[in-house]
Amino acid sequence: MNSIPRRADIREVVEFFHLRGAFVSAAPFGSGHINDTYRITMLDHGVEVRYIIQWINHHVFKNPAAVMANIERVTAHLHRKLAAAGVGDTSRRALTLVPTRQGANHAVDAAGNTWRCFKAIEGVLSVNQIEHPRQAYEAARAFGEFQQLLADLPAPRLLDTIPDFHHTRSRFEALRAAIAADAAQCVARARPEIEFALAREPMVDVLLQAQARGEIPERVTHNDTKLNNILLDEATGAGLCVIDLDTVMPGLTLYDFGDLCRTATCPTAEDETDLAKVEMLPEMFAALVQGYLASAGAFLCRAEREHLVFSARLITFEIGLRFLADFLQGDIYFKTHRPGHNLDRARVQFKMVASFEQHEPQMHAIVKAAG
Secondary structure, eight states: OOOOOOGHHHHHHTTOOOOSEEEEEEEEEOOOOSSSEEEEEEETEEEEEEEEEEEEHHHHHHHOHHHHHHHHHHHHHHHHHHHHTTTTTGTTOOOOOBBBSSSOOOETTTTSSEEEEEOOOOEEEEEESSOOOOHHHHHHHHHHHHHTTTTOOOSSOOOOOTTTTTHHHHHHHHHHHHHHTTTTTTTTGGGHHHHHHTTTTGGGTHHHHHHHSSSSSOOEESSSGGGGGEEEEEETEEEEHHHHHHOOOOEEEEHHEEEHHHHHSSOOOOOOOGGGGOOOOOHHHHHHHHHHHHHHHHHHHEEETTTTHHHHHHHHHHHHHHHHHHHHHHHHHOSSSSTTHHHHHHHHHHHHHHHHHHHHHHHHHHHHHHE
């Protein structure tokens, strides 16, 4: 198995890429569950220039070259579309890949680890937890614009970086398999969560069946629309740039909107242990709907609009299934920081599912009012 290089080795990784100036420092950066990220500072003629270098987790992304092929195509298309629309500084609105010294879009070290580099975007921030409706609006508007800009991405079809990533039936069956195997001997500890999940099996095929009937089209989607995957302008609060593009691939718009609802309508962290604090915030959902329709509304079909409310419940349920299955398997996918961490995460997701169920009539009224 390939190993993640020690932090001291990042200096060697920096040498793979065509960076301006002399190396100054490197430090871990961000709060992602999957990849390891570093912010690099270089000194170019007395001016500090920053870059983001990431190790791609090959245990999760089995084909890092495919991930990078998608990202290269998508970022290039975004820059072209933004420039054509008259955006002056596209480097703040779309990620910019930095090539290796050989001109490739990624580097592979001697241990077989895959690395990539982006120009850092200055004057921005990301938030892990929603603070006010303006943030929800801007995040949804930015993700909707991301989908809209990629709606005419030329053929060929993007590669599937994680097959069946949002295939809820597959996720449900993976949970069943984890229950049967009980590899970590944790089934007894998670019995209430298991019963909650199994009782909601009828919902897992709703979007898949609508897609199979041709009612919902496949589009280019982000597939991991957490709130902290949007960079917000520090000065104005505007949603500027969509990041974390590893899972950009063919999908459904509803997966993106649903996942954004999952994080942006929850007032707590996703691993909150006091479930009394976990309940969806209708005012945040209203801001998400308004922001998303402001940018994506023109190209959504009728069935996509009709399933906006359902998507919040479905994707939250799906993520809960994944956390629960990972807990039962011994925490082999998501990074954990304490015993039972993934079970805590699953409990928060399922509490949000129950809250979405309770607020469904109000949510439908919000969508209707938004047009």
